[in-house]
Amino acid sequence: MGIVRLITIALIIYLAITLYKRWAASQQKTAGTKKAGNTTMVRCEVCQLHVPENEALQYRGKYYCSQKHLEQDKN
Numbered sequence: 001m002g003i004v005r006l007i008t009i010a011l012i013i014y015l016a017i018t019l020y021k022r023w024a025a026s027q028q029k030t031a032g033t034k035k036a037g038n039t040t041m042v043r044c045e046v047c048q049l050h051v052p053e054n055e056a057l058q059y060r061g062k063y064y065c066s067q068k069h070l071e072q073d074k075n
């Protein structure tokens, strides 16, 4: 087997591994985004609207969709 042929085969294997790793990384990124989108939903104490927990406002263990509703329930 010639050295050129050997290098060519090694190069093809190297490229295949590199491309596979890149593809696997992009697949993981997509899965991560999907996971992040699957957040816990909480209910606003005033209007009963469901909002993601990370976007909701929390006050004394209760959740609110907006600052307005938080203030409304406080009074």
Ligand SMILES: [Zn+2]
Pocket (backbone or CB within 6 Å): 044, 045, 046, 047, 048, 049, 064, 065, 066, 069
């Ligand atoms: Zn509300």
